[in-house]
Amino acid sequence: MTAVSTSGPAYPAASSQLRRLALPLPWLATAALPLFLPGYEPLATQILVMIVFALSLDLLVGYAGIVTLGHAGLFGMGAYTAGILSVYGITDPLLTAGCAMLVAAATGLVFGWAMLRTKDLTLLMLTMASAFLLYEIANKATWLTGGEDGLQGVNFSSLFGTFAFDFRGITAFYYSLAVLFVVFLAVRALIASPFGWSLRGIRENSARMAAIGCPILKRRVIVYVISAALAGLAGALQAQATQFVALYSLSFELSGNILIMLILGGSGRLYGAFIGVPAFMFAQDLLAKQDPANWFLGLGIILIVLVMLAPGGILGIAERVMAAIRRRRGAA
């Protein structure tokens, strides 16, 4: 399995004492954000939700080697599940988030079981088709989803019965941050587990993995279902934070955007999602403010330059710089 080490740092071996101490710092800094940047909570919450979503995608793209252009389908399933439940009177945030995870996981199981027999381009097309299918169903079933108008009457009750989802978005912010932290720990544990390593093995050489007795399809379906559940959780978070669900949450645009954000940060690196999502969304926020009419152009140019100059994403650049420094030190 020599090929594995080329993609990203071999994670468990590298956790030095220093790194362990440094780990909580970004989290604490983020938690203090409302003090320093009041008014940015909605954007920050959006970023946190998208990081959860990107982490779920990284499991597929970065670790299992399943490239998908339909991940928003699962995100949207979660968002609509939570939203629709709240419209019909089941408004507890944690309960609806749990239901959203279940529904998304079930969807992932059905689609995954059917799609993951194929690979490469066929699989890519199927993932796209699956999301289009869900989008069209939601678009047509206006009595349930509101169609283009969006789901009306979404209203979640207070978190733990005490923290209402306020207009400033403080509750939504800390709630999303807490969920992200738990998801981060779970994903980190998963990719460090033997199961996680077997996924990387399948990604690098599935024929060889099959030869040593690894049930390829089963492993791939399992990771797809886990990823679907996390995507559904992100969707539910989004519905709760914005108290609204719209067709965008199922759209191809979102599927594409989240993939771009992940690749921008660096896929298969765990922290790629934490870098790519804020970079993309801050750039978007800034550019859209500067020039409401032509901001897509600016975003497009930045992305083209990054893809051409930094195939491994932002973390890829960082790694190359680190490697160069290390080499120089070794030479000295």
Added chain:
Amino acid sequence: MGIPAMISRRLFGIAFGTGAAVLLAGALQAQAQTVKIGVILTYSGRDAALGEQIDRSIDLFVKLHEKELPQGVKIELIKRDDTGVNPDLAKRLAQELVLRDKVQILTGGQWTPNAMAVAALTKEAKIPFVTMTAGGSAVTLQSPYVVRTGWTLWQTSYPLGEWAAKQGWKNGYTVVSDFAPGHDGEAAFTKSFTENGGKIIGSVRIPLKTTDYLPYFQKIKDMNPDVVYVFNPGGPQATAFMKAFDDVGITKSNIKLIGPGDITASDELPNMGKRALGVITMLQYSPAATRKANVDFVAAWKKEYGANTVPNYFAAAGWDGMRAIFDVIKAQNGKIDPDATMKLLRQWKNPNSPRGPVRIDEHGDIVQNLYMRRVEEKDGVLANVEFATIEQVGDPWKVLNKK
């Protein structure tokens, strides 16, 4: 002098400087009252042309009327792009405009789904929201902080159904874009058409993002109704609809095409070409109207944006929206109180709008004249020529559903 003394002196300097700056800023604020207005429109994507109409109207109004503002009062427009029908984005943009940019008035509200989402938010934020061109009746019911300066689909479709039935047309067919305004238009036309003796023999709702209309329209041709009621949200879609009607041969047949004025939007007529000749629509505004207020408006527009551009009904709605916003700013001398603003807005009237006399009623909806127009060629240019007026129509839906 020790280091601590130096630091404390520096700290004192900083504290003093900050204090002075705060005082100065306070003094400046008292002198110059800046009213921040958040504008959420579609600036990118397929329907950016519609957003541009409103945006140009807003800018032109501010340019021509800024000097009317009371001494020391300034306005600042903060613009945001909702990229199209995208209610969750519109809602977040509104939230950020209120929290981050501290806007005191929200406007724009181009799309009904977006306006619904923003309106719901204004209830908690207590920020007056002047929605300009969202046509779904329910928008103004979302919050006490919303008024509308555009139109509703019930307004432009309910009287049209009666008119169509009175032409002796018996069999009707409805084709609408599948979102709230489309549903409203379909319901309004169907109700008044059937109440006056007509019969609807078929209806279809076309998804907003569809680009291939032929299969839908072929079926209409085969059913051969007397009249087809059409609604789409104007802009490039209106032209695409008209081309598809032409392709299946409906424009050349005996089937009459009617609908709210969106389907023959004046700025799209050059793109539609002669296919659109004879289509009859009902709308509150046509740039071809000869009222003085309108002639002046169109002239100012052409001077600013070029002789071959023309303001459409989106622009007219934006123009009146800015007029209303300016009027409440003037009435309060630049100090915007949300509740007082809403009180003023709900009594707002303008006898001299480019589209004739308009006012806002107790529902927050606009009351205005509606004009029957036919697409005709005037001096080699296609125009929506007004041929009949229905005076001072409010939102019929609110009247019909009054408890």
